[in-house]
Amino acid sequence: MKQVTKNFSHLSILGLMSGTSLDGLDLALCDFWKDDQGFRYKINKTQTIAYSQKLSHELSQLFNGNALFLCEVEVRFSNFMAQCVNNFLEDMERLPHYIASHGHTIFHQPEKGLTKQIGSGAILAAKTGIATICDFRTTDVAFGGQGAPLVPIGDALLFHQYNGCLNLGGIANISRHDENITAYDISLCNIPLNFLAQQYGLLYDKEGDLAQAGTLNSKLLEALNTPNYFSLNSAKSIGFEFFTAYYKPLLQNFSISIEDKLRTTCEHIAMQVAQNVAGLQTVLVTGGGAKNRFLIDLIKEKTDTKIIIPNEQLVDFKEAIIFAFLGYLRVHEEYNCLQSVTGAKKNSYGGAIYKA
Secondary structure, three states: OOOOOOOOEEEEEEEEEEEEOOEEEEEEEEEEEEEOOOEEEEEEEEEEEEEOHHHHHHHHHHHHOOOOHHHHHHHHHHHHHHHHHHHHHOOOOOOOEEEEEEEEEEEEEEEHHHHEEEEOOHHHHHHHHOOEOOOOHHHHHHHHOOOOOHHHHHHHHHHHOOEEEEOOOOOOEEEEEOOOEEEEEEEHHHHHHHHHHOOOOOOOOOOHHHHHHOOOHHHHHHHOOOOOOHHOOOOOOOOOHHEEEEEEEEHHHHOOOOOHHHHHHHHHHHHHHHHHHOOOOOEEEEOOHHHHHHHHHHHHHHHHOOOOOOOOOHHHEEEEEEHHHHHHHOOOOOOOOOHHHOOOOEEEEEOOOEOO
16 A cells, blocks of 8 residues: 555544435434544534435436436435535534545446545535536546445554455445455445345344344355355455345245345354454444344354444444545545555546536
């Protein structure tokens, strides 16, 4: 990694994150600075704003929609984000210096040289009056990388006291802090779990209670573990496409109870996670899946690695915090996307800046 030698200003940045689980927009307002102990941060305010049923449905349908529909929804989504930001900052004494927005991923097919996150930086900057950084992934993809995961440099610089960081969101991904920083997507996580819970009339399986009541189906487990993706050793990432192409039809074709499907899918996720945290002494676990008590218990059963669940604020907002930090690095023209993680030709400065 490039050695940091320049002076870093003290900046306030608002991180925005919309994950593949479609549970809402995460906002994290943070201060960042650097001293002789390294990069530091302070969380000032956080909030998750749920999507309306209509917006959530529109976002879920974009994968199959036409180009005009995508553009229309992007405008609505961008205006929604801007309104969320303005409401969030209404009682603040000062505005942040920047917004750093991940946007919402619609397509992620780096093998074709494409990745698409909607959320207009121009609209955010214009409607909030705050300079906005967005489009963090495409530069890395242009350099032949996966464009994901992006959080590992934040994990390494802000959470270096752990040997690794595991995020259990819609997709489970890990960053390992060995001799080099390596990171990749492990498997799908909350995307299939929420899909199954919603067939039961629930938004999600709270604490994994339904899964715990189910029975492991060995044939489904074997099928879930079959894709060649899990045996790849190079830089790798997956998107929602992996669910629609493989997981969804597989789960639909098995004539077993929802509880059994949830139990088996949890076993599959835990097995894949355990294999990928092997050799690490401590792992920090965040994301919605960290609240799935049954899933965490399964992971702990399958590994000797110490699983550390932090406070709820960090569980819920770590990715938004790190995207704010990626914006901080971008402002200072420091690499925020690492070739050792994505497989790109070079490290890069991800993010387009829209001035207000």
